[in-house]
Amino acid sequence: MGPHYQKQRFSDSYRFCLLPPQVALCGVYHIINKSSMELSRQTKSFSGVTGTAVFTIITAIIVILLTRQFSQTSGISISPFGPDTSLAQSAPRSAVCSGLTVSSQSLNSSSGNFLTFTLTGTPPASSISYFMLAFYNLDNLFSPGNPKPVYFSGIHYHRTDCIKNNNTCTFTIKYDDLFRPDENFGSQFPMRIQVNGYFGLTDGSFSLADPKCVRSFSILPSVVFPKDHAAHPGYSNEWWYLNLLVRTVEINGSNQKDLGYLISFSRIFGTNGLLSSRFDNTTKSFAQATAGGGKLSVNLINNLLQVNYSGSVYMVLKEQTPLANGAKQFTLTGTTPQMGTLNLVLKERTVKSGGNTPLLWGCTGRISVFNPLDTLYYSMPDLDITGTITDVNKVTRKVVAGKAWFDHQWFSSLPASDWKGHYWSSFHYTTGSSVYDSGAHAAAAFVTQIFTSGPRYNYWVKRNFNGSSFCGGGGEVAINSYSPGGYPTNWLFKFDQLGLGNPQGIAFSSNQVYTVGPKSFFEPSAYFSGITNAGYTGLGFLETGIKN
Known part of the structure; x- marks a missing residue:
């Protein structure tokens, strides 16, 4: 829709078509007038609508179609600056701009924050x-x-709503207005934005592009490291959450066994807790429990995270000094009756130059869950696991290979009355035969909130094979089958914007149900595979409290 002219073959002659709708309507009228005049004359009325009205509607539809075709598929910029400047300014347009000011060059990514633009x-x-x-x-x-x-x-996206004072108009642009996936950018959220100011004149013309009426700003992340690794006591709820999948053998190399673990250090409405679980994919046995009332300490020591829960059980997550290539590494040690004793090292597998940044959900670290922009959330994927586990039968097992996904989330809001639950999933994948094989790994995750009116607040994050990261919105989940208990056992995620096709997940078992207080939820470890020409295999988790 931006001001730009393009040559287009239409009705036996070449014409310039100006894309802003206020001008395009006139321009397209002249272009289509010859081919549509007969229709206009013959259409006297239709269900009480005059022929002129019908012609206007047809014209408007064509304008919309042309605007979308030119701006999205032509491959030619509709920005007035750059290679198309001379073309944009070759039309009879007036120099109107005196200036555009903006209250700041940055916008904080929380609800209610705004910038003020004054266009003169x-x-x-x-x-x-x-x-x-x-x-x-x-x-x-x-x-x-x-x-x-x-x-x-x-x-x-454009705005014409402003407070006018003679030849000046003031716009208020809220962060909430811009917190949407850019459909022209693979559904990623826009973070650095250029704003161009224009004017429509009473004689029907449109203003020239002018550098004096161009400003830019950046949307600031809500989550900043390393400080936001630590606790946020001003929020009612917070957790540091780990999903782990490991392939193990006994010390002598025998008796291979694949195991899944879930660990959550939490503080929920003032109560500290440690959720732990173990799933054995050989026997399909599963055990889980939440220990409460213990001591939870979270500290940054030399800017490195330490999370410690102690009480009837204990568990410690301790960040270590990064490796020479910038890879983050952690130790995870502790004992619970459900898991046995863990003595593990978690280390980032693929690291880009300068080190990896945690995945910020919503691209700023702030997303909507129960209410708009109520939750802060980041993830650290692609953590390789090594070390030993003293299993629940007291047999020590060596970790041959494994993957971990780390989440940190904090918020204070309560579920809305029409909130039904959510679907969350994370998985690591490879183009090889198994994510436990050597080679580069990638990772992706998705979450959607389900309300009585349907899905709402959909987000995704992705870590590529080369360590680069992406984030955005959109996507959906389709459940293919349910267990007798009502939870999903087979599902599809539609991730067109990620280039992953439709990943299919299949739960290892249907008994991985967690009970926390009066609530239950299903969080099975699962196989993932690529659907629709996306060739990969993977392992991960699904989480939901929704039954069919």
Whole structure:
């Protein structure tokens, strides 16, 4: 929708089509007038609608279709700056811009925060009829210095609502307005944004592009490291959560066994707890329990995280000095009756130059769960596991290979009355035959909240094979089958924007049900495989409290 002209073959002649809707309507009218005049004359009325009205509707539909086609599929920038500048300014448009100011070059990513833009023009002979801000994604370029438009709900995002004072208009742009997946950027959230100011004039013309009416700003992350690894006592609920899958053998190399563990250090409404579980994929046995009332200490020592739960059971997660390549590493030690004794090392497998940044959900670390933007959340995936486990039968086992996923989440909100539950999943995958084989691994996770009206607040994060990270919104889950207890046993995630096709998950068993107080939820370890031409295999978890 941004101001730009393009040549298009239409009705036996070449015409310029200006894409802003206020101007495009006039331009397209002239282009289609010849081919549509007969229809206009013959359509006297239709169900009480005049022929002129029908023609106007048809014209508007064509404008919308052309705008979407040109801006999304032509491969030509609709930004007024960059390679198309001379083309954009070759039309009879007026120089109107006097200036555009913005209250800050950064926007905090929490609900209610906003920026103020003040757009001022000096019109020529005619006066200003409306003011417009158009938004572009500086991380999504046609070419250097030439950003692509931000697309929300199928159109180039722009604003015309402002408080007018003569030839000046003031816009309020809230973070909530921009916290949406950019459909022109693989459903990733826009983080660095360029804003262009324009003017519509009473004579029907549109203003020239002008660098004086261009400003940019960045959306700041809500989560900052290393300080946000630590506790946040101002929030009612917080947990440090680990999902682990390991392949083990006895010390002499015999009796291979695949095991799954879940560990959660938590503080929920003032009560400390440690949730622990063990799943044996050979026997399909499962045990879980939550110890409560113990001491939970969370500290940053030399900027390294230490989480310690002690009481009737104990568990310690301790971050170690990063390796020379920047890889994060942790030790995980402790004992519970459900798991036995763990003595493990967790180490990042693939590290990009300069080290990896944790995956920020919502791209800023702030997402909506029960209410808009109520939860802070990040993850650290692709942690290889080594070490030993003294199993529940007192036999010491060596970890041959394993993968861990770490989550940290904090919030204070309560479930809304129409909230039914959620589906969450994380998995590691490889293009080889098994995620336990050598070679590069990647990881992805998805969460969606389910309300009585349907799914809401969908997010995903991804760590690529080379260590790069992505985040965004969208996606959905489809349940293929349920256990007799009502929980999913086979499901599909639709991750088109991730290039993963539709990952299929199959639970190892249907008995991995957790009881925490009066609530129960299902969090099975699971196989994952690529569907629709995405060839990979993986291991991970599903979590939900929703039954069929």
